[in-house]
Amino acid sequence: MKIRLKIKYDLLKDYIVPISIFLAALLIYYLGIFNKLMFPNPFSIIKQFFVLMISKEMYSEIFLTLNRVILGTIISILIGVPFGLVLGYFTKLYDMFEFIIDFSRSIPATALFPLFMLFFGIGNTSKIMLGAWIATLVIIVNTSYGVRHANKVYLKMAKVYKTSKMYILLHIVFPGALPNIFSGLRIGVSLVLIVVIVTEMFIGSVDGLGQSILNAQLTYNIPKMYALIIITGMLGYLLNILFLTLERRIIHWTENNNKNNNDDKNNEDDDNNNKN
Amino acid sequence: MTFLTVSELNKEYPNVHVLDKICFEIQRGEFVSVFGPNGCGKTTLLNILSGMDNSYTGSVKFTDNSIRKAFIFQNSNDSILPWKNVLDNLRLDNQNIDESRIKDVLDELKLSNFKNRFPYQLSGGMKQLLAIARSFVFECDIIFLDEPFSSLDYNMAQTVREKFLGLWQKDKPTIFFVSHDIKETILLSDKIILLSKRPAKIKKIIEIELPRPRDSTILTSKKFLEYEKMILYEVENENKIED
């Protein structure tokens, strides 16, 4: 009996809050608290969502947005990680760059969109580059933090065994910074998504999820607008899960990511076998 | 043959005078231990001799400049890279390492079955053995060990110590060992450097003339007990002067 209740709870616990919110929305809709144009029937939003998914009408827009986000993220990784590693390792260099990086990070990315349009035009490139710009800064900051706070004793060990500088950077400093690099990546990819969606709404844009959301609003297709917002949210959520899964796969040696770590019993058995 | 000459070695941290005019010599193949109270500067001395710390005055001279050094830290987690398996931890970036030597060392330490495991799949004792294995795989001329068994429980420490001695007896690299366990120090060493409280001076250098190979039966021999008494006397003597 207890077990059955527990299983039910486990199945339910992820859904309790979303379902409650949906029910509350229904209530608000039927009580007519907000204008029904702004706040349409929640069922019509869900219907719209499935219509969009089944008709595949939005697939090309989703693909375009996703494409921009992925390209922006890849560029920011390629620039941010090596740069962050070098800055974190050479503290003098870090001191020189710290101010300019923090300052650049403080400029809201969207304020730079006109500038990026000047350089990269109003097409794809400026959207991707603006996303890459802000994510690169975040990745640099996280990576260099990971390097500076890595276990210093490994470096002493490397010094005693006279390993090469390249080995220290790629096999000691880099893996040690990986947990921080990954948290930078996860923040980075969500920033790229924000920037891409916003820039897609700008004048001159003709495609992408951002443009579709804006269009739905301009044509008063409000259920569609809500459905597209939900799709965008799902995109961000899935990207985050993708990076979390990658992180668990790659960083298998930290406590959270392997089951073996606290399994001392297992280890003792190994030792006993080992003696014989 | 003289292997290492240390003279007038002084070390100060801001506000702390740690090492005070340390002078001694060690011979190739000698098993030398440093014994002294907690916080007197043993780890500091090891860091300097092993080349990890270059800020000191005085001189530290190895007769041969091309010698290979190894360092075993007190905590095995400090010398083992958690993201590399046993074999890669042994090799580091050394491309031309002798594979048969790796095999011999792993066999001797009975670690062969674990060569593809990751450190988090090993016990503390095995990780410390792995750190020891690396110093022998690299065929180091001198191995510095900083209280290498102190973080292990009694039985595990015993096992690791025995395996370490087994390896040492084969090639006899020079050993520079830190301990604060009197019996362990006498059992292992050819020479014991007794340090005073901080700032650490050398109080006495004792040559241990017990026959090798030694096992635990020697712990109750008359000579062993005499050495133990001698060291205890020095330690207590210092405490008295303090009071």
Ligand SMILES: Nc1ncnc2c1ncn2[C@@H]1O[C@H](COP(=O)(O)OP(=O)(O)O)[C@@H](O)[C@H]1O
């Ligand atoms: N990086 C450091 N900065 C300042 N003081 C230090 C530092 N490292 C060690 N000390 C001091 O030097 C003394 C000797 O330390 P240590 O060599 O670790 O002692 P032991 O290994 O003999 O226990 C201690 O009093 C310690 O507080």
Ligand SMILES: [Mg+2]
């Ligand atoms: Mg110490």
